[in-house]
Amino acid sequence: MSIQVRNIAKRFGGFIALDDVTLDFPSGELVALLGPSGCGKTTLLRIIAGLEKADGGQVLLEGEDASAKHVRERQVGFVFQHYALFRHMSVFDNVAFGIRMKPRAQRPPEQAIRAKVQRLLELVQLDWLADRFPSQLSGGQRQRIALARALAVEPRVLLLDEPFGALDAKVRKELRRWLRQLHDELHITSIFVTHDQEEALEVADRVVLMNRGRVEQAGAPEEVYRHPATPFVYGFLGAVNLFHGRVDGEGLRVGDDLLPHPAQEGGLSEGARVMAFARPYELDIVPGDEAGGGIAAKVSRVLSFGVTARVELEGSDGQHFEVELTRERASALGLAVGQAVRLAPSNLRVFEYEEGAGI
Amino acid sequence: MARTTRVLPGFGPTLGLTLTWLSLIVLLPLASVFLKASSLSLSEFWNVVSAPRVVASYKLSFGMSLAAAAVNGVFGLMLAWCLVRYRFPGKRLVDALVDLPFALPTAVAGISLTALYAKNGWVGQYLDPLGIQVAFKPLGVMVALVFIGLPFVVRTVQPVLEDLDIEHEEAAASLGASRWQTFRRVILPVLLPALLTGFALAFARAVGEYGSVIFIAGNIPMVSEITPLMIITKLEQYDYVGATAVAEVMLLMAFALLFVINGLQAWAAKRTGRDR
Numbered sequence: 001m002s003i004q005v006r007n008i009a010k011r012f013g014g015f016i017a018l019d020d021v022t023l024d025f026p027s028g029e030l031v032a033l034l035g036p037s038g039c040g041k042t043t044l045l046r047i048i049a050g051l052e053k054a055d056g057g058q059v060l061l062e063g064e065d066a067s068a069k070h071v072r073e074r075q076v077g078f079v080f081q082h083y084a085l086f087r088h089m090s091v092f093d094n095v096a097f098g099i100r101m102k103p104r105a106q107r108p109p110e111q112a113i114r115a116k117v118q119r120l121l122e123l124v125q126l127d128w129l130a131d132r133f134p135s136q137l138s139g140g141q142r143q144r145i146a147l148a149r150a151l152a153v154e155p156r157v158l159l160l161d162e163p164f165g166a167l168d169a170k171v172r173k174e175l176r177r178w179l180r181q182l183h184d185e186l187h188i189t190s191i192f193v194t195h196d197q198e199e200a201l202e203v204a205d206r207v208v209l210m211n212r213g214r215v216e217q218a219g220a221p222e223e224v225y226r227h228p229a230t231p232f233v234y235g236f237l238g239a240v241n242l243f244h245g246r247v248d249g250e251g252l253r254v255g256d257d258l259l260p261h262p263a264q265e266g267g268l269s270e271g272a273r274v275m276a277f278a279r280p281y282e283l284d285i286v287p288g289d290e291a292g293g294g295i296a297a298k299v300s301r302v303l304s305f306g307v308t309a310r311v312e313l314e315g316s317d318g319q320h321f322e323v324e325l326t327r328e329r330a331s332a333l334g335l336a337v338g339q340a341v342r343l344a345p346s347n348l349r350v351f352e353y354e355e356g357a358g359i
Numbered sequence: 360m361a362r363t364t365r366v367l368p369g370f371g372p373t374l375g376l377t378l379t380w381l382s383l384i385v386l387l388p389l390a391s392v393f394l395k396a397s398s399l400s401l402s403e404f405w406n407v408v409s410a411p412r413v414v415a416s417y418k419l420s421f422g423m424s425l426a427a428a429a430v431n432g433v434f435g436l437m438l439a440w441c442l443v444r445y446r447f448p449g450k451r452l453v454d455a456l457v458d459l460p461f462a463l464p465t466a467v468a469g470i471s472l473t474a475l476y477a478k479n480g481w482v483g484q485y486l487d488p489l490g491i492q493v494a495f496k497p498l499g500v501m502v503a504l505v506f507i508g509l510p511f512v513v514r515t516v517q518p519v520l521e522d523l524d525i526e527h528e529e530a531a532a533s534l535g536a537s538r539w540q541t542f543r544r545v546i547l548p549v550l551l552p553a554l555l556t557g558f559a560l561a562f563a564r565a566v567g568e569y570g571s572v573i574f575i576a577g578n579i580p581m582v583s584e585i586t587p588l589m590i591i592t593k594l595e596q597y598d599y600v601g602a603t604a605v606a607e608v609m610l611l612m613a614f615a616l617l618f619v620i621n622g623l624q625a626w627a628a629k630r631t632g633r634d635r
Contacts, residue, residue, distance in 0.1 A: 051529050071532045078533040084526040088548045098534035101544070153534055 001062045001156040001189050002027040003048060008057035010043055010213075017043045018054070019213040025191060030183045032204035033193045036236070040213040041193045042161055048191065049159050050074045061156065077150030077188075081162040083142040085134040091145050092130040095120055098153035120148040123182070140171040144178075151186075160192035164199065172196075176203050197237050201225060209233050231351045234277045241283060241321050241343075243276040243295065244353070252276055252350065255316060257295045261348050273353035278345040280324040285311060285333055286342040294344035297321055299335050311335060313343065392610060395603040407604045412580055413589055419497055420586040421612065424565035427504035428512075431561045432554060435512025442513070443520040457514070460507045465570025472503055473574045495577025500585060503571045508561030515557035516550060523549055551627045559620040566613055 003025040010018040018040045025031050033041040046052035048059055050071035058067050066074055085094050095117045099108065108116070121127035124144040134142055143163060150158060163179070164172040180203050183190055194200050200207045201221040208218040209232070217229040228234035235242070245254035247268050252259045259276070268274060286294055297313040304310070309330035313321040321343060325333075335341070396404065407413070442454055460468065476483045476493035483494060493499045523546065531541040569587045576583040584592075586609050593602035 049533060051533070071529070072535050072537070076533060078530065080526050080530060082524070082526065084524065084530040086527060086530075086545055097531070097536070097544070101531075101534060101536040101540050149530075149534065 003157060003189060003191070004058075004060040004063070005044070005048065006058040006060065008044065008047060008054045008059070010040070010047065010052070010054050016213050018047070021057070021210075021213070021215055023208060023215060023218065025189060027189050028187045029205045030180070030190045030192070030203065031206045031208060032200035033191060033208050033210060034197060034200040034236070035195065035210035035216075037195055038212075039210040041195075041210050044210070045159050045161055045191060045193050048157075049076050049078050051078070075153070075156045077153065077155030077158045079143070079146050079150050079158070079160040079163055081165045083134070083139075083146040085142055085146055085149070087134050089133075090130065091121070091126070091132050091134070091137070092117055094134065094145060095149045095152050097149060117152065120152055123151070124148045138171075139167045140175055143167065143175065147182075151188075155188070158188050158190040160190065162193050162195070164196075165194070172199070179203060201237070209236065211236075228277075228349065231275055231277070231354055234349060234351075239280050239322055241278045241280065241323075243278075243348075245274055245276060247272045247274060252348075254295055259294065259345065259348065261350060268350065268352060274350050275353055276345075277349045277351070278347060280310070280322045281308075282345055282347040283321070283323045284329075284344045284346060285313075285323055285325065285335070286344050287333060287339075288342065294342035297341060297343050299337055299339045299341060301337065302330065302335050304330055313341070389610065392603050392606050395600060396607045399600055399604060404604050407601045408608045412584065413586075413605055415581045416584045416586045416589045417608070417612070419500060419583065420566060420609075421616075423497060423501045423504055423585075424562050427501050427508055427565050428558050428562035430501075430505050431508045431512045432558045435509055435557060435561075436516055436550070436554060438509075439513045439516040439520055443517060457510050459510075461510050465507065465568065466574070468506060469503060469571035469574035472499075472506065472571065476502065476575065494575050495579065495583060497583055499575040499577070500572055500583060503575050504565040504568060507568055507571055508565050511560035511564060512554070512557035515553050515560065519550055519553040548627075552624050555620060555624050555627060559617065559624075562620070563613065563617065566609070566616075 005021060005023050008018050008021045010016075021040070021044060033044060035041045043052060047054045050059075050066070050069060050073075054067070058065050060066065061074065071078075086097065089097065096113055099113050099116065107113075117130075118127060121130055124147060126141055126144055126148070129137065129141065129145075134145070137145065147160075147163075160179075164175050167175065176199055179192075192204070201224075204221060206218065207221050207224050209216040209224060211232045217224050217233045224233060225237050228237060234240060243252070243254045243259070245252045245259070247253075247270055248258060249270070250260060252261050252274060254276070261276070295315065297315050299311060300314045301312040302309065303312070304327060307327070308324050309327050311323045311325060311330065313323065315321060323343065399407065438457065442450065442457075473494055474480050476486070476499060478484065478487050478492070478494070480494070483492075486493060491498075493502055527545055527549075528541055531545045536544065567587065569585075569591075572585055573588055576585060576588075578584050578588055586605065590602045590605050590609075593599075593605065
């Protein structure tokens with residue numbers, strides 16, 4: 001089922017949680033709402049579920065205005081960050097809860113309920129835990145049971161609020177992959193909220209980036225990563241090096257150094273304050289410190305235990321830079337801690353300066 | 360035997376001291392009750408404890424205590440819910456007021472309740488034309504017992520309610536449960552052990568209550584005499600043995616009821632999966 005939100009606004013006292021948010025969630029997709037804490041992503045999810053009431057705007061479920069509908073009637077499956085399993089019920093009873101709460105006329109016979117719960121427990125690969133109580137399960141198991149419980153009522157959409165937020169790194173990674181597989185099996189329209197960019201990029205079909213109650217960018221993971229629309233998106237998705245400077249003729253003036261960049265072609269006027277971004281792998285290190293070859297920096301640390309070598313550097317004003325090189329390139333350079341070098345970007349993304357762009 | 364090392368030593372002395380203390384403070388007086396009463400022969404004992412006036416007092420004491428504890432179970436739960444779930448002006452004051460029946464001398468409570476519910480009292484004057492008499496009737500006894508038992512229920516339920524995440528209710532609603540189903544299936548089972556504890560405490564307190572009840576009860580034989588009053592009456596007539604015989608019956612009944620309630624609690628705890 002498709003979900004659309006139209007001009008949703010929400011305030012908590014003086015705090016604007018959501019500011020005129022309009023989004024489309026096409027049917028059958030797995031979408032990630034990504035942003036820092038306090039950006040409004042959870043509030044948006046709760047408004048879609050009907051757990052929170054918007055101050056203005058509409059939520060359309062399959063084109064039909066659901067704004068006035070109670071959460072009970074929206075047929076959404078909601079998975080909470082802290083699972084919210086009923087601790088006085090066994091795993092089986094937790095999963096069966098939604099079916100047993102149906103009015104008598106719609107309730108299937110007990111035998112059918114048993115079979116269905118069994119199927120769901122098999123789906124989440126935990127059928128051997130049916131008789132346990134939630135307190136006897138690990139965090140990852142609880143989250144999968146919570147998911148099975150939400151799926152039991154055959155929801156039209158699945159909403160997950162930071163589903164892996166309370167789990168440790170290894171379990172998170174496992175569950176992520178598992179969620180993706182599950183979605184490929186069920187094809188139920190799903191939205192999940194996360195503040196972990198890696199999680200969002202890895203799992204979702206589409207990523208919606210939010211900041212301060214607004215949507216910054218929405219698109220496929222590849223697209224938002226390769227072509228960030230705003231400085232915020234650039235900074236939020238992955239490690240990044242930031243240069244503050246001004247447009248100066250054919251290039252950018254950063255401190256005393258000049259970076260060649262066709263900034264004026266991008267519609268920026270001479271002398272405009274800008275912020276320029278480069279990913280760690282888009283910077284090269286040039287030995288020597290003669291002017292004109294890039295930005296002056298000093299090597300402060302070389303980490304070469306992975307496939308690539310990571311070099312941490314310090315700019316002249318104490319700014320931190322991070323460069324990723326191939327191991328061959330790093331050993332050819334023969335970098336030593338404290339060595340003065342130049343940073344030459346192979347690719348720069350330039351934005352006009354924005355106050356507090358959130359980086 | 361494997362011994363665990365503790366920072367603070369002293370298992371032996373503390374256990375010894377605890378047992379001695381418990382014996383002196385609790386077991387010795389109880390034993391003396393049995394001892395004193397045992398100077399009666401079985402038939403004499405039976406005659407004393409089954410006298411119509413005494414039996415009427417059992418019915419009143421235990422019946423009204425149960426009723427009062429039940430009333431407190433319902434309204435105490437509501438009060439606790441209100442105090443935990445909502446924010447309103449004067450909340451801290453209401454919260455403090457709940458403890459008042461603990462702190463108030465029982466005689467003060469008794470006299471003020473009597474003044475309120477007597478035929479010419481503030482409340483009694485409006486109830487009287489409706490044919491409802493509170494003071495000097497069993498109903499008056501219950502009013503006093505409701506008053507003194509309230510804090511027990513509120514204070515035992517409150518912390519459990521604070522622990523109960525609102526997410527559970529939201530989860531139930533998102534799974535299609537109605538308001539009543541959410542309360543009945545999700546909230547109540549979790550609260551039940553605490554509610555039973557509060558009920559038991561309120562009940563135990565009510566059975567033993569004396570000060571606040573005797574004023575409003577009016578102490579009419581066969582109608583509004585509570586069992587503790589029967590004991591006092593016998594003492595005043597220098598019938599020490601008779602007094603202890605009645606006391607013994609009270610003690611046994613209170614024990615039996617506490618056992619039942621403890622059993623209920625254990626059952627409720629088991630059902631909520633807490634002992635696993």
